Amino acid sequence: MYQLNQIPSEAKIRQYLRQIIFGKNMFCPNCRSRNVYATQRRYRCRKCQIRFSLLSHTWLSNMKLPLQQFWLILWCWTVQIPVKQTIACTNLSEPTVRLWFDQFRTHLPVDEQILETVVQLDEAYFGGKRGYALLMGKQIGTRKLAYHILSEASPAKCDAAAFLQTYVKPGTILHTDGSGIYKKISDWWPVEHKVDIHKKFEFELTSEIEGMFGVYRTFIRRMYHHVTRDKFPNLVGEFCFRFSHPELFRNPRQYLLIALRLVPTA
Ligand SMILES: [Zn+2]
Numbered sequence: 001m002y003q004l005n006q007i008p009s010e011a012k013i014r015q016y017l018r019q020i021i022f023g024k025n026m027f028c029p030n031c032r033s034r035n036v037y038a039t040q041r042r043y044r045c046r047k048c049q050i051r052f053s054l055l056s057h058t059w060l061s062n063m064k065l066p067l068q069q070f071w072l073i074l075w076c077w078t079v080q081i082p083v084k085q086t087i088a089c090t091n092l093s094e095p096t097v098r099l100w101f102d103q104f105r106t107h108l109p110v111d112e113q114i115l116e117t118v119v120q121l122d123e124a125y126f127g128g129k130r131g132y133a134l135l136m137g138k139q140i141g142t143r144k145l146a147y148h149i150l151s152e153a154s155p156a157k158c159d160a161a162a163f164l165q166t167y168v169k170p171g172t173i174l175h176t177d178g179s180g181i182y183k184k185i186s187d188w189w190p191v192e193h194k195v196d197i198h199k200k201f202e203f204e205l206t207s208e209i210e211g212m213f214g215v216y217r218t219f220i221r222r223m224y225h226h227v228t229r230d231k232f233p234n235l236v237g238e239f240c241f242r243f244s245h246p247e248l249f250r251n252p253r254q255y256l257l258i259a260l261r262l263v264p265t266a
Pocket of ligand 1: 028029031033046047048049050
């Protein structure tokens with residue numbers, strides 16, 4: 001493995017993990033007692049007698065990689081190093097790298113946002129004939145996104161209405177293109193609807209959300225190269241999470257603070 005400046009020493013990583021998972025004071029992950037003591041690299045609870053290690057009660061309990069290699073692959077994922085480059089950098093196989101990237105993505109928290117004020121809503125299609133339709137809304141001028149994936153390639157008005165009812169606050173100004181699925185949508189949910197007619201070259205009202213679809217396609221091509229059909233919903237989730245919360249992707253510590261902590265952040 002390469003020695004890189006952004007990868008801390010093993011001792012430092014252990015210290016980070018301890019702070020991230022347990023906070024200031026060690027506690028028993030089973031009974032929450034603080035009456036625990038360390039024996040070599042493991043811990044034991046005096047109250048309930050269980051033995052535990054730093055990772056034994058987290059989703060990393062089965063991790064077999066040396067800590068520095070783990071930190072390197074997580075660093076690659078957080079800063080969007082392409083899969084191919086990550087393989088070359090970590091000396092791990094492609095299935096292993098993809099599996100770890102899947103793991104990191106799976107453990108992102110659920111991020112359901114209600115959009116308000118002025119929202120652009122648009123749909124895009126992925127994966128060819130038997131592909132998916134993606135409905136995505138963006139609160140303009142902000143990093144707030146909401147999305148819904150439909151397994152059939154052509155969304156209907158009820159899908160657009162359901163999207164608004166779930167993710168858009170009543171009273172919002174809604175910008176869409178002239179697609180039939182949005183026609184008279186304000187009869188189904190209280191929004192002030194404004195329409196772009198694409199044929200007349202009026203792209204202004206939906207420019208931000210159309211930009212997002214472009215950024216998504218670039219992100220997938222650059223980082224993952226290709227994606228299998230079953231991963232599509234998760235990848236859209238990862239993309240939106242990265243866009244809405246860039247601070248979590250600055251380095252592995254920021255991500256792990258949200259994804260690995262045993263106690264809620266104060
Ligand atoms: Zn205990």
